[in-house]
Amino acid sequence: MFTIGDLARHGRVSVRMLRHYDALGLLQPAHVDPSTGHRHYEAHQLSRLNRVIALKDLGFTLQQVGEVLDDKVDVEELRGMLRLRRAELAERIASDTARLSRVEARLHMIESEGLVPTDDVVLKSVPAVRVAELTATAASFEPQDISPVIQPLYPDLCARLKRAGVQIADPSIAYYEQNADGIVVHAAMPVNVESSPEHDFEVVDLPAQDTATIVHRGCMSEIGNTWQSLARWIDANGYRSAGLARELYLYCEGQDDSTWVTELQEPITTV
Amino acid sequence: MFTIGDLARHGRVSVRMLRHYDALGLLQPAHVDPSTGHRHYEAHQLSRLNRVIALKDLGFTLQQVGEVLDDKVDVEELRGMLRLRRAELAERIASDTARLSRVEARLHMIESEGLVPTDDVVLKSVPAVRVAELTATAASFEPQDISPVIQPLYPDLCARLKRAGVQIADPSIAYYEQNADGIVVHAAMPVNVESSPEHDFEVVDLPAQDTATIVHRGCMSEIGNTWQSLARWIDANGYRSAGLARELYLYCEGQDDSTWVTELQEPITTV
DNA sequence: TTGCTCCTCACGTCACGTGAGGTGGC
DNA sequence: TTGCTCCTCACGTCACGTGAGGTGGC
Numbered sequence: 001m002f003t004i005g006d007l008a009r010h011g012r013v014s015v016r017m018l019r020h021y022d023a024l025g026l027l028q029p030a031h032v033d034p035s036t037g038h039r040h041y042e043a044h045q046l047s048r049l050n051r052v053i054a055l056k057d058l059g060f061t062l063q064q065v066g067e068v069l070d071d072k073v074d075v076e077e078l079r080g081m082l083r084l085r086r087a088e089l090a091e092r093i094a095s096d097t098a099r100l101s102r103v104e105a106r107l108h109m110i111e112s113e114g115l116v117p118t119d120d121v122v123l124k125s126v127p128a129v130r131v132a133e134l135t136a137t138a139a140s141f142e143p144q145d146i147s148p149v150i151q152p153l154y155p156d157l158c159a160r161l162k163r164a165g166v167q168i169a170d171p172s173i174a175y176y177e178q179n180a181d182g183i184v185v186h187a188a189m190p191v192n193v194e195s196s197p198e199h200d201f202e203v204v205d206l207p208a209q210d211t212a213t214i215v216h217r218g219c220m221s222e223i224g225n226t227w228q229s230l231a232r233w234i235d236a237n238g239y240r241s242a243g244l245a246r247e248l249y250l251y252c253e254g255q256d257d258s259t260w261v262t263e264l265q266e267p268i269t270t271v
Numbered sequence: 272m273f274t275i276g277d278l279a280r281h282g283r284v285s286v287r288m289l290r291h292y293d294a295l296g297l298l299q300p301a302h303v304d305p306s307t308g309h310r311h312y313e314a315h316q317l318s319r320l321n322r323v324i325a326l327k328d329l330g331f332t333l334q335q336v337g338e339v340l341d342d343k344v345d346v347e348e349l350r351g352m353l354r355l356r357r358a359e360l361a362e363r364i365a366s367d368t369a370r371l372s373r374v375e376a377r378l379h380m381i382e383s384e385g386l387v388p389t390d391d392v393v394l395k396s397v398p399a400v401r402v403a404e405l406t407a408t409a410a411s412f413e414p415q416d417i418s419p420v421i422q423p424l425y426p427d428l429c430a431r432l433k434r435a436g437v438q439i440a441d442p443s444i445a446y447y448e449q450n451a452d453g454i455v456v457h458a459a460m461p462v463n464v465e466s467s468p469e470h471d472f473e474v475v476d477l478p479a480q481d482t483a484t485i486v487h488r489g490c491m492s493e494i495g496n497t498w499q500s501l502a503r504w505i506d507a508n509g510y511r512s513a514g515l516a517r518e519l520y521l522y523c524e525g526q527d528d529s530t531w532v533t534e535l536q537e538p539i540t541t542v
Numbered sequence: 543t544t545g546c547t548c549c550t551c552a553c554g555t556c557a558c559g560t561g562a563g564g565t566g567g568c
Numbered sequence: 569t570t571g572c573t574c575c576t577c578a579c580g581t582c583a584c585g586t587g588a589g590g591t592g593g594c
Contacts, residue, residue, distance in 0.1 A: 005547065010521070010534070012395050015548085020584060036592070037549055043522035043532035047486035050391040057393075058374055062583070068390075075387060082378045089371040093364055100360040103329055107353045116346060119339075120321040122328075124283050215318035250281070251314035261314035263281070276573065286574085291558060307566070308575050333557070 001031070002041040011049045018049075026052055026066050059085055105236040121214050121233040126265060128208040131173060131188035132161055132201045138183045141176070143221045146185060150174055153187035160201050166191050173206070174247040209243060209267040215250075216264055219257040223247075223264075230266055243267035272302070273312040282320045289320075297323055297337050330356055376507040392485050392504040397536060399479040402444060402459035403432055403472045409454045412447070414492045417456060421445055424458035431472050437464050444477070445518040480514060480538040486521075487535055490528040494518075494535070501537055514538035 008015045021027040022039065027048055029039035048069070055065040064081065067073050073081065109117040134157045138149040154172055161168060169190040177184045188204070195203035212234050216226035227245075234241060248263040279286045292298040293310065298319050300310035319340070326336040335352065338344050344352065380388040405428045409420040425443055432439060440461040448455045459475070466474035483505050487497035498516075505512060515538065522532040 003547080014584080016584065016586085019549090024583095038592095039548090044486065044488045046521065046532070046534065047391050047488060050393045050484070050486060053393050054390050056583095057370065058377070059370055075381060078387075079378065079381050082374055082381070086371065086374050086378065089367055089374065093367050093371065096360055096364050096367070099328065099330055100357065100364065103353055103357050103360065106329070107350065107357065110346060110350050110353070116349075119325050120318050122321045122324050213321070215315065215321060217315045217318060250317065261317070263317065274573080285558080287558060287560085290575090295557095309566095310574085327557095 002043060002045075004029070004039045004041070007041045007046065007049065010046055011053065013049070013053065021049075021052060021062075024062055024066065026062060026069070058082075059089065102237055105233075105238070109236060118214070118229045118233060121212055121230060123210070123212055123268075125210050126208060129170075129173070129190050129206045130192065130203065131206055132157065132166065132191045132193070132199075132203055133186050133188035134160075134201055135187070136185050137181050138185050141183055141224075143223060146176075146183070147220050150185045150187050153185070154189075157187055157189060157201060160199075161189065161191065164193075164199055164201075166193050172249045172252070174249070175206075175244045177244060206246075207243075209265070210269070211246075211265040211267050212239065213263055213265045216262045217260075219260065220262075223262065227264060230264055234266060234268055238271055239268040240271055241266055242269040273314060273316075275300075275310045275312070278312045278317065278320065281317055282324065284320070284324065292320075292323060292333075295333055295337065297333060297340070329353075330360065373508055376504075376509075380507060389485070389500045389504060392483055392501060394481070394483055394539075396481050397479060400441075400444070400461050400477045401463065401474065402477055403428065403437065403462045403464070403470075403474055404457050404459035405431075405472055406455055406457050408452050409456050412454060412495075414494060417447075417454070418491050421456045421458050424456070425460075428458055428460060428472060431470075432460065432462065435464075435470055435472075437462050443520045443523070445520070446477075446515045448515060477517075478514075480536070481540070482517075482536040482538050483510065484534055484536045487533045488531075490531065491533075494533065498535060498537075501535055505537060505539055509542055510539040511542055512537055513540040 002010070004015050004018050008018055011018075018027065018039075022029060027045065030042040030045060031040040032038070033040070051069055052062075052065055055068055056062065060068070060081070068078060068081075106117045106119075109115045134153045136149045136153060139145045158168070169192060171190075173186075173188040173190070175186045175188070177186070186204075188206070191203065193203060212230060214226060214230045214233070216223050231241075245267065246265045248265065249260065250263055251259070251261040253259075273281070275286050275289050279289055282289075289298065289310075293300060298316065301313040301316060302311040303309070304311070322340055323333075323336055326339055327333065331339070331352070339349065339352075377388045377390075380386045405424045407420050407424060410416045429439070440463060442461075444457075444459040444461070446457045446459070448457070457475075459477070462474065464470075464474060483501060485497060485501045485504075487494050502512075517536045519534040519536065520531065521534055522530070524530075
């Protein structure tokens with residue numbers, strides 16, 4: 001007969017764990033002294049303890065361990081459980097590996113470039129959105145070329161939507177395309193209508209995207225710096241840009257754009 | 272101004288999380304309606320939320336996130352935290368990878384060999400032990416050759432230890448070496464004395480080992496099967512035997528060895 | 543008498559998820 | 569009136585670790 005301490009030493013587990021397994025009915029002592037409450041185990045119960053530990057080490061919960069040990073699962077179910085565990089482990093290893101590379105990217109910024117890393121870049125999947133939009137052409141990507149072109153489009157678009165009786169859902173969106181004439185500027189607002197020839201605006205479905213996003217606070221003339229931070233982050237973390245970037249105007253009231261808040265969304269793919 | 276629901280949608284987090292971050296002081300609403308208790312956030316607080324999410328995604332606790340965001344850690348400390356996280360992640364990936372290969376070994380046994388895997392093999396590190404021992408030579412590893420040689424050694428060793436006034440600590444141990452004459456059988460018992468020429472037994476320090484262990488229940492004539500299960504497990508899980516295997520007699524009272532309990536310990540290395 | 547082992551509660555962990563029960567504006 | 573959003577508790581999660589407070593044999 002082993003005391004609880006003996007069994008704990010042989011099984012390399014804590015006494016507390018053995019009491020816990022007793023409470024759960026996973027491993028009950030062969031004999032309990034009725035007067036003192038002391039637990040006594042037979043030597044062969046180490047075998048059961050080993051089974052508990054081995055199954056637990058695969059990552060099963062104690063409840064699952066109990067079901068396997070008490071033959072409540074047949075071979076097919078066990079196989080299913082193992083496959084599920086395999087998938088879960090593979091996924092966790094993958095996400096930990098991605099996490100590790102983000103940690104390393106930050107360390108790299110600190111150690112070799114002496115920069116305190118920008119830490120408000122976040123990966124998010126943006127869903128597809130239907131928008132109404134107007135477009136115009138600007139000479140270059142410089143804010144001083146873009147702003148005068150895009151700013152007037154929004155009040156204009158608003159007025160046209162109002163006349164058509166269309167409700168606006170969420171914040172305004174801007175996105176840009178390059179062509180031979182310069183930069184095609186899209187001023188867009190989320191709507192919930194069908195495209196129609198009667199409308200004096202376009203209705204476009206913007207695709208769902210995996211994006212890296214950052215929030216820019218302040219005037220449009222400095223938004224280029226924030227775009228550059230985002231680009232550096234994407235590069236340092238081993239992603240690549242893919243598709244058309246968007247700006248979301250989360251707060252843009254008043255003439256003074258120094259209080260504006262804009263979310264920048266850059267679509268990305270893994271290398 | 273955003274309601275809590277607006278911010279949750281933009282930040283892709285749950286409303287509950289925002290309330291939790293508020294409670295922890297991580298991200299407090301810019302304004303709370305005194306009569307209704309409704310939280311209101313400014314658009315730029317999305318930036319802070321993003322920082323929280325980005326740091327949390329690196330695997331920091333919310334407390335650490337708070338310290339980093341509130342500038343309670345300087346660059347050096349941040350660097351230390353990142354290095355620690357890197358080490359933790361690397362370790363977790365390594366142990367999950369090992370876990371995954373154990374799961375796959377079991378699946379392999381079920382799927383291609385149709386066996387229900389033996390599930391009481393456990394890896395453990397056994398510490399170094401000092402033992403007193405007697406040796407003898409047996410003709411082969413077969414139980415019928417070993418048992419008659421080793422069994423008498425234990426009472427003999429016990430008697431000698433008693434005469435020398437030496438206390439016995441834990442269960443008896445057997446281990447085996449092959450040489451030109453056959454198998455050298457070591458019958459050993461843990462003791463806590465120095466080696467001395469006055470003793471009529473050897474005092475030996477058995478080394479610490481990483482081992483795979485299994486518990487054998489029943490008579491010695493069938494212990495070979497259990498050794499074979501252990502060997503199969505070691506093979507299937509990508510380990511290699513290394514060093515001298517041991518048997519620990521956890522329960523060996525009475526003449527009837529069908530009630531005996533023995534732990535088999537095979538020292539292993541990663542491939 | 544001191545140390546050691548054993549016992550039974552019962553709180554704490556970590557970041558929320560999930561009701562329960564209720565309010566306020568369209 | 570129904571739906572939707574918001575609110576505040578407060579329990580549950582998972583496998584124990586860690587006291588607190590006490591007992592029994594060397």
